[in-house]
Amino acid sequence: MGRSWLDTRDAFLLPFSQNISTKLSATPAAYGAVAGDATALATLVSDFDTKLTTAQNPATRTKVSVTAKDVSKAALIAELRALYKKFNAANIPADKRQELGLPILDKTPTPVAPPTTKPVLTIRDSDKQGCSVRAKDELTLETKAKPPGVEGLEILMTIQPAGTPAPADLRQWFSGGIAKRSDFVIPFEPSDAGKVAHIRAAWFSTRGSRGPLSDIVSLPIAA
Numbered sequence: 001m002g003r004s005w006l007d008t009r010d011a012f013l014l015p016f017s018q019n020i021s022t023k024l025s026a027t028p029a030a031y032g033a034v035a036g037d038a039t040a041l042a043t044l045v046s047d048f049d050t051k052l053t054t055a056q057n058p059a060t061r062t063k064v065s066v067t068a069k070d071v072s073k074a075a076l077i078a079e080l081r082a083l084y085k086k087f088n089a090a091n092i093p094a095d096k097r098q099e100l101g102l103p104i105l106d107k108t109p110t111p112v113a114p115p116t117t118k119p120v121l122t123i124r125d126s127d128k129q130g131c132s133v134r135a136k137d138e139l140t141l142e143t144k145a146k147p148p149g150v151e152g153l154e155i156l157m158t159i160q161p162a163g164t165p166a167p168a169d170l171r172q173w174f175s176g177g178i179a180k181r182s183d184f185v186i187p188f189e190p191s192d193a194g195k196v197a198h199i200r201a202a203w204f205s206t207r208g209s210r211g212p213l214s215d216i217v218s219l220p221i222a223a
Helices: 010-026 035-056 063-090 094-100
Strands: 119-127 130-137 150-160 174-179 183-187 196-205 217-220
Touching: 010 035, 010 063, 010 094, 035 063, 119 196, 119 217, 130 196, 150 183, 174 196
Parallel strands: none
Antiparallel strands: 119 130, 130 183, 150 174, 150 196, 196 217
16 A cells, blocks of 8 residues: 555544544444444544644634644544454445545455566685575676565586586486575585586575576586
């Protein structure tokens, strides 16, 4: 929702609350309320109307009258917010929300689209025990921030003898785990010494959808 449903400025609050009060007083059940709700709101609206008029009239405007108006306003706002929760809990139809001047609730969550960009991997440091890798998005190489809707990285690896290219068939690669941060560490096994590690990764969304794979980065593993 771009703005709050409740505009608390005096000039907007009074007609807004008067409209709700009128509707509830006529048919409270149609809005998920009861007669007591209508009565309580009508009393608060009337009190705020009276004290606002007094506070705005130059002849009666004093620090005391302004304070009294503010106290009345606070009580009215508290009641409106309590009613708003009741309206939401009652799941009143969209047309009734419109009659009350309330926003229509979006009950269908906006789907999170799969990532459309790929990470760019950089080897920061390595030894025979593992390597440190940094991932940045191809469109925002100046920052480590992940793209919107992205949860982290899915890492793929293959360890090959020196001089052997990385296999084109992804079935010959294995999972290197996932990383939630842009900087992550990949451990090596003692048996990997002297071989070459090939690494790829893809962003995955908060819904688990995977984006395109990165280009391969390769590094020799210290013997």
